Amino acid sequence: MPAVLDLDWLEVVKKITRFIKDYVEKSQAKGVVLGLSGGIDSSTVAALSALAIGGDKVLGLMLPEKETYNVKDITHAELVAKKFGLKTETIDITSTLEAFYNSTPVFDPADKLSKGNIKARTRMIYIYYYANRLDTLVCGSSDKSETMMGYFTKWGDVAADISPVMDLYKTQVRKLAQYIGLPKELATKPSSPTLWPGQLAEDELGIAYEKLDIILYGVEHFMKPEEIATQLHVEGQLVDKIKRRWLSSEHKRRMLLTAKLEYRTVGNDFRLLRSPY
């Protein structure tokens, strides 16, 4: 890992667990619920949540479906749950998805992306339903790499009340995962949003996370694309492409937009506290 991405991991754990504990306490929620896919991000967030507020207050929802079912993911999720003492529940969402496919006149199975988004959004509905029923918060698992790339489903996997690792790049989440004792096998497993069979994040992004993260680090630090290319030894065109993708996906990160008409406007210049009471 490049030195600039290597952090004081003990300090990172302290900050994230304090953040989770503080937010749960201030909102007077009974705990958190999160989608537990068996991937690196959700496993890490689940573990950190358990460290922050105790595993008995963390519910990991496993939401597999027929097309992307992978026994390894389930095993990994169970491993994390056992090690960090969190509760889990498994719901096979296949029948819900099929009901949607079958009842939607314009549904086209060949449109992989639109279909995949249904899966992410369906999982979101389950997770929020549990949060409502159990009076808990939804803890998101998005990391900084995929969030900056817009590599997520709008209103889907990114939907959450808090996102504890959103300021860490994927390679940093992997390092953090190992630091807090997640199995190495899990930390080095290729990432996938599991929206269709065989989907791999790095294939879709067209770049390995090791390279992507260092480019994103450069744009984060206001470096010019040509500086990133020469200093970080990556191709200039690739840097341009990443930068364009980052900038053009801002609409997925700032979700309330209206025309400015009046004195103070929602999503614009109302500048309010997150939790005033």
Add this chain to the structure above:
Amino acid sequence: MKESFEVALAQISCKQGDKTENLRKMQKFVIKAKKKGADLVIFPELSSTGYVLRDQIYELAEKIPGPLTGVMEETAEKNGIYIIFGMPELSEKTQATLYNTAVLIGPEGLIGKYRKMYLPTHSVFEEKRYFRPGYQTVAVDTELGKIGLIICYDIYFPEVTRLTRLEGAQLIVCISASPGIRRTFFETLTAARAIENTAFLAYVNLVGVEDGLQFWGGSRLIGPSGKVLVQAKYDEEDFIIGEVNYADIRPVETFVPTLRDLRPELFDKLKESAQEL
């Protein structure tokens, strides 16, 4: 005037926007400080309201003197102690012009206030959106000697501290709300300001989490040679007491006579160059 005395650094967390609760907490620590034999108790920047206030600040700001300083005056008088705390101040001449102010109250009542001169408006900070900067450095005459007041980001600008020292302050008080990412800067700068001015410097920082920002604490009393005399814990509430003994300044001032060696003509040059930047 007392040549030596005990100073209490009350490193508290605040409830955002809740003056009643924060006032209650400050009063509790004032009583504790008195019991422990302190003559002065210092609270962090904006300790009456919390730091992250956004638009709510307009409802929270008060004139000075006003109801809040009135309560603190009673508290100081009753306990026979000096108190320094922070609050959003509403200008006496307008209806929505605010200052980020440090207030000094003694057993005899309100004796000084300082309006922050350097308002950070970058990174996570948006102070210029809400505050007007102050135009005057402040050194207040007290029974505990002259006390200079500065606030947080002012410490990056050595001239603020220097001016209070030239006005006769031998104890500089810096109240602060610094998030964790900036800890090393402050740890260096607080010591530097003490050394270059051969003065005591009391730094009191906030702790707690406000809208995701985590304040690092680490409050400290620094001697005129830059030595950290007492230091509070990082990241959690703490209350510590240190001794200020002005006699300690003399040997340092003779050893490294920075004030004797000041070159006034350079300040004209500094002014010119700063204007041309």
